[in-house]
Amino acid sequence: MEMDENQTKNPSFFLQFLAKFHAGYFRISMSLCGQALLWKILKQPIQSQNSLRKILQLLPNSAFLVLWSLTLLILVSLSLIYILRCFFHFKLVKFEFLHRVGVNYLFAPWISWLLLLQSSPFKSFPYEILMWVFLVPIVILDVKIYGQWFIKGKRFLSTVANPTSQLSVIGNLAGARTLAVMGWRETSLCMFSLGMSHYLVLFVTLYQRLAGSNSLPAILRPVFFLFFAVPSMASLAWSSITKRFDTFSKILFFVSVFLFVSLVSRPMLFRKCMRKFTVAWWSYSFPLSLLALACNEYAKEVGVEAAHVCALLLALLSLFVSLFLLILTVLRTNSMIPMSSPEISSDSSGAEP
Numbered sequence: 001m002e003m004d005e006n007q008t009k010n011p012s013f014f015l016q017f018l019a020k021f022h023a024g025y026f027r028i029s030m031s032l033c034g035q036a037l038l039w040k041i042l043k044q045p046i047q048s049q050n051s052l053r054k055i056l057q058l059l060p061n062s063a064f065l066v067l068w069s070l071t072l073l074i075l076v077s078l079s080l081i082y083i084l085r086c087f088f089h090f091k092l093v094k095f096e097f098l099h100r101v102g103v104n105y106l107f108a109p110w111i112s113w114l115l116l117l118q119s120s121p122f123k124s125f126p127y128e129i130l131m132w133v134f135l136v137p138i139v140i141l142d143v144k145i146y147g148q149w150f151i152k153g154k155r156f157l158s159t160v161a162n163p164t165s166q167l168s169v170i171g172n173l174a175g176a177r178t179l180a181v182m183g184w185r186e187t188s189l190c191m192f193s194l195g196m197s198h199y200l201v202l203f204v205t206l207y208q209r210l211a212g213s214n215s216l217p218a219i220l221r222p223v224f225f226l227f228f229a230v231p232s233m234a235s236l237a238w239s240s241i242t243k244r245f246d247t248f249s250k251i252l253f254f255v256s257v258f259l260f261v262s263l264v265s266r267p268m269l270f271r272k273c274m275r276k277f278t279v280a281w282w283s284y285s286f287p288l289s290l291l292a293l294a295c296n297e298y299a300k301e302v303g304v305e306a307a308h309v310c311a312l313l314l315a316l317l318s319l320f321v322s323l324f325l326l327i328l329t330v331l332r333t334n335s336m337i338p339m340s341s342p343e344i345s346s347d348s349s350g351a352e353p
Contacts, residue, residue: 018085022096025336026108027282028329029078032071033115034289035322038315039064040119041296061121068121075112082109101220104164106141107171110134114174118181131178135191138171146198161205162216166226169199173233180240188241192234199230218272222283228259229287232294245301253294260291277332282325288318 043064086093096102113134117127145168172195179188206227216223235252239245245253263269273280292314299307329336 015088018081019089019092021081021085022092022102023082023105023108024102025279026078026082026105026112027279027286029071029075029112030108030115031282031285031289031322031325032067032074033112033119034286034293035319036064036068036071037115037119038289038293038296038318039067040121041293042315065121068116068119071116075109075116079109100160101162101164101216103141103145104162104167107138107167110138111167111171111174114178118178128182131182135175135178138175141168142172142194146194157201157205161202163206163223163226164216164220165202165206166199166230169195169202169230170226170233171195172198173230173237177233177237177240180237185241188237192237192241195237196234199234203230219276219278220280220283221270221273222280224263224269225283225287227263228256229290231256231259232287232290235294236290236297239297245297250298250301253298256291256294260287277328277336279336281328285318285322285325288314288321292318 043059043061097106114131117130117134120127172191176188176191176195179185179191231252235245235249235256238252239249242249292311295307295311295314299311
């Protein structure tokens, strides 16, 4: 059902819209920023003369510029809306900050900005200043979330851990890669160490499927794709630190491939969440972009044609999924903001409202 034009002009409607909006909508910007970084890297020249990636050199630079500009526009729009939400509905933002699922999506805006910064097509730009502006909130959230896992009685990891908790790790790894690209190697290594140390504990906790980590609503099951997003991002970050896709990067890449195959071979796991289109569907796109990026780096390192083919296929798959979700979002905008949001409206047990 289309929105009434008079209703959209009503100030109360705008306030209701802000009340329904939450940080989970930054899934959209994360996915598009991942695409922008992916296609920027794919267009870069490579040494292998027989690679199919040579075909990508025929794509006009204007196409990437349009993608990057569209991504910037969407990210700025989402950021402004969330700032207004903080101003008009601070109590809801505070509740989101205290929610075991919602708090993890507070990393999403900063992840998006860091990825967009890495994919920027402009040479003269205050990159380092912006990098620190986007990194500081991630460190603050780290202190809050990781600290409460250690010392806060009701917020132990075993009781609050869920697949979205991996966004905190991705935030650290995205920051580590950005720092490495900017030349801050030691600081980058610090961020990488912080993210990976907590990832090991988090992965084991989720793998054991303890009572607190096994209660995610069915509508949020697309976030299971974050399981292979983390090792993919880790392999990219480590290769940026060491300046080559070494053995450790390959190990992380192989882990991400295994987790990806494990998930796509179980389509029935996502049956319930596919019945109705929600913003949670955008959780499919971002991890695919990271996996394609990691596969591309692996292909450049080993120089095998089959690896380049796999990288190109994964890139096309992530592009197709992103375009499909973007078109679906435009056509079904009204269904994107329901009356209540599963991420922040569910009870302490994680059940659907």
